[in-house]
Amino acid sequence: MNQELYQYYIVDRAHRALRKPLGRDLGAEFASAGLCPEERMCRRFEIACAAETPAIMPFEKIVMRRSISALPDVFTEEEWETIKKDPYIHELGYVSNLSPNYEKIICKGLLAVYEESSKYQKRVIDALLGLCDRYRAEAEKQGREDLAEIFGRVPRQGARNFREALQFFRILHFFLWLEGNYHNTVGRFDQYMYPYFKQDMDAGIYTRETALELLEDFFVSFNKDSDLYVGVQQGDNGQSMVLGGLTPDGTDGFNLLSELCLEASCELKVIDPKINLRVSKNTPLWVYEKGTELTKAGLGFPQYSNDDVVIKGLERLGYDHEDAVNYVVAACWEFIIPGCGNDIPNISGVNFPLLVDRAIRAYLPTGGDFEGLIEETRKNIHAECERKIPLFKNVWFVPSHLMDLLRDGKKYNNFGFHGCGIASAADALAAVKTYVYDEKSVSAERLISALDANFENDPELLHLLRYEAPKMGCGKAVADDLGFWILDTFADALDGKTNDMGGIFRAGTGTAMNYLLHARKVGATADGRRAGEAYGTNFSPSLFAPVPGPLTDIESFTAHDLTRTMNGGPLTLEFDGSVFQNPDTIRKVAMLVKHFIDRGGHQLQLNTVDLDALKEAQKDPEGYRQLVVRIWGWSAYFVELDKEYQDHVMARQMYSV
């Protein structure tokens, strides 16, 4: 590892203090000039490029970092209020969660697409080249012939070798962020970079070690400015890299570059890029062992996705085979298509425990049977989807000229709904079935009265529902089957529904931050969850389910077909660090992951948690600045999170030796 580079950018982060604000209220300037959105985005980009100061450190090979801090908005707050009245604005309004086609531009160079570009894109390219030329001048000034030569070639022309290709990627990624797009994902890096890598390896330009060192230098570049790319929390920045997986010609894409990416991440132990590994029934155990070595590093990745299930599921949703085979993940785990995908996979989420709670409260007093309660729940899920679908009309994004240059049309315009609190909802139904209907040991009145009182009037019922009732993840068919029934019902409710862009709606198993936000919208629930308590993350057991162990957990969450709910959202397994003691135990964890995939699981995330360290870190944040945890689909430095997110990590189920 390049210690100097690591010390400067990762430990000291000295460069961040050197940044200066742009110091202009562009929104107000543009508003008073009456500029159109296209002109504003183009002009801000030009201004930002001109304001940037090239910085090259003697110890770095891959360069470009931000010298201006946060970008001013292109609209004023008042303007946003007006804008939001008519079209639907997704999140911040800027383009996000896309997987651009880096490959094409890295191969051809920007000049090759200049003529066919719009007038705004031409200006954007000019501004971009202007800053790159200043980097070249700075390189010459510092006597860095290597960089001067690279910037003499890229990004005007296509990359000729691995290093030029890496620098070219960095340039594109840097400018996508500078344009104001966010959650700019990395895509199938080991596939589109492989020709450059292989050519140089074959030519003997790199050894395994020197290639790894260069790759690490490149990986550090994702962390230089990531503090400027804040999502819901620091670390939620969407820099997802996908490795391995089926290639369009049907072979397994895992290659030496994939392997080196895993190793680079393992050595650096930094939160970006966030590694995703595509696997299938044919993936050999050693690949899982490599992945598990990275899990051991405690970064909360790789996240695994199962080609056998995901590709089939995407095809079922109408994706063409050649696109489905190329799937990547968005910022977290939503499956999207690079290049031609224009999906908004996180447009909304359905709060299942709330819908189940409403059904229970409305239906139980009628004295009807359990089938009736199920029907009531089904109606609620359908009604909620039907209520939500029309909300997402006329979606508008702030134009983004550079991003458009890296896209191949907008072939897929599907919207994804997260499915939140699946386990809590299934557990609530299972508890009612067991105690109110089958055993008849709890009356409807008693249950509802306890829910209203947040169980304070009935500690015995709390204990029964919370700790003794059948729960999803515990190998109890009654709960698992209801969980999958909810998924099927969710898929049915969205089936055949279309949006005004010609796309469909996709059902998913993710929560995103809704394991906190949605959980606040419902009081105590029949699974023994008290008011205000969080749900489990994504497709995972509730926080207090007495899961007997990871084998049962996996069996429960792969009990039925998952191909109908293909928006993404993993089962999460948390392990104590002691599990990864030696090659033998690492191999066993790898076997466990393989088992999950072979059983038809769609997505899996494994976290390594050192609970003692987390407790200490809450007391002494400064002493634990490099401590990393996985949140819901991204990894973060623990001490940079709000306390409620910290606490949730500490409350999750954990498996130890």
Next chain:
Amino acid sequence: MKGLIFDIKEFALHDGGGIRDTVFFKGCPLRCVWCHNPEGLSRERELYIRKARCTNCGLCRTPCNHPDCAPFGRCLHICPQNLISVAGQEWECDALAEHLLRHKAIFDETGGGVTLSGGEPLLQADFCEALLLRLSGKVHVAIETSGYASEEHFWKVISKCDLVMMDLKLASPTAHKEFTGVNNDPILQNAKRLQKSGKEHLFRIPRIPSITDTEENLRALAEIAGESPVELLSYNTMAAAKYPNVGREFSRRIGKTGFEGDPTKFFQNAVCRK
């Protein structure tokens, strides 16, 4: 037939090859001062209260009518934090075998299986035997034992296992009696029988500072182990926290320092494990 089991651990990492479930049999004739599973010592079902988190709210003292609470004088079904449980659950042999065979697919895929541990499984030798009859030929079965049992009990169980992991603790009879509460003669006899049997086996030596982890003891145990494979297990005191949960006190007799240097050098075929 019924057996008393205090835990079934999925994905047990150090109890044999591949992915395994380990079954913990309740009751042990030994009283090793360093015991890691104090809830496995008594042959009776007993209360297990995670006292560290108890807020003394008193709810568990509320009189109740649950039949299963009666022997314990506490309500087991009310703790808001679920801190109270009973260590020891009676399992019908068929039900336990069926439960363990649920994971047969992953056991087979990974060269794993089931491990019988404890406590001391041989203390329930008849139940072990009956269970093994239901598991043998279907899954790989390993056993972890102190070896403290009659020849008859030892043999009828061991002969039906695929792998035997047996502890060797102290070579000196007096020290063994002092720190484990029992004579080591039956153990040494069974160790010899095991070696002669040709059964796949492994001796395990817990390295307890100042007690087992001394040059003198290690050299003597190496004599006993001979050519057999040996695992030297390093010790931590994490289990101390469990003692108050079953109303026991953790021994203060464990020293701080053990043998310094590589202990495998005394043995013909040993590895160290953390």
